[in-house]
Amino acid sequence: MVTEQTPAYKFSEIIAEPAIRERWEKVRRWFFLRESTYDMTNRCNIRCEGCYYFTGEKQFAEENSDPDAWGRLMAAEKERGITFAVLAGAEPSLVPELCAICHRIIPLGAIASNGLKVLPRSIDYQIHISVWGNDRTSQAIRKAPDMLQRQIANYRDDPRAIFVYTFTPDNIDEAREITETVADHRCKLTFNMFSAPIGYQGQLRHTSQSLARTRTMMAELLRDFPETVLFSPYSIVAHTDSHGLHALFSCSYPRQNPSTAIGLGRSFRQYRTNLQWDRSAACCVPDTDCDDCRHYAAGSAVVTARMYRHATDPQTFAAWLDYVDTYLAVWVRGYAKGENLCSSLVNPPANH
């Protein structure tokens, strides 16, 4: 029995196509990943405009740098089923000894860093190095000289490194020169969107015009640097739509999701530097304005969680698979991204 409310394609028909089935089997092996995020220290060696960490209350949490306390926390996290640790604010590379403890107990994870201080190779997490434009722009927004030059010097030929280019309305045209530089050094790069913190009044908030220009630039760079850029056409759609991720997909992080029954609403926590967490504030980038959130970390979980609604036809499901394949390549050490299956810009399914 197929009714008007069910799609024209059965799921079994969608995954009968060999390329889709192969990709489906590839990505579903990683469905066991359950993430939580941890602010490692309240210190940073630079101060960027619009930094999510130095917004809201979390920056004032007391810093717990006791290795034993961190060891106990991570053991408890592992015990409750967390399989992927994201080490973030303010600058984790300033506390490598704590990062090492996290890695020893939860072997899969990623670290968000500005890349100015090298993390020891023994910490085998993916390392996301934030790039906000060329060195002149970084000097203006991040108050730090020669950033890209220093980041590349630190992480060239390091398989852990993923450069994360955050698009703002002001740096769209700089993305090509950055991508060329990253490609010249055989590094990988993915894209992020500036997502305004709550109350942000600066000039970096995207507009409909900047979203459209960013979409065009992303598509050109994905076409011109396929070996360097980890992204997909559907990633472009999801992150440059006039609606943010929450409006498009209903964010499943606890901050927007009251259910504790299953999924992120059940397992996700965002720990502050005092090793405490607050359900009402818990998402991957706390203190972001949810209406403006197009953050790459948010999308990795939020778009992925909406598998069911993307299983309407082979093209839409292939687009979703590309998105998931991209997110796994960005976040998981050793995961190799495949060629994108869907080259068109597929519209997101309706958000029920």
Next chain:
Amino acid sequence: MSNQQTIKRITEIIINELKLEDVTAETFNVDLDLVDEVGIDSMDLATIALVLRDEYGIRIDEDDYPKLTTVRIIAAYIDDKINQGE
């Protein structure tokens, strides 16, 4: 009261999709909490929901996932949907 055939078929699908070992549709406790006692996650449940959609021609709302805690509850949910003529 759910149709026993529905319960049995859902159990078979869950065992197959989750690759559960040492259990059959006859021995599986259909009142086990699928999250707390079987250990399924949201992506597992989404996969099962797609297979159930194929099997029964019904749409399972993502918002309903938290309610679908046991095989018996899923069977009742599906029977309700079918009886409502969806």
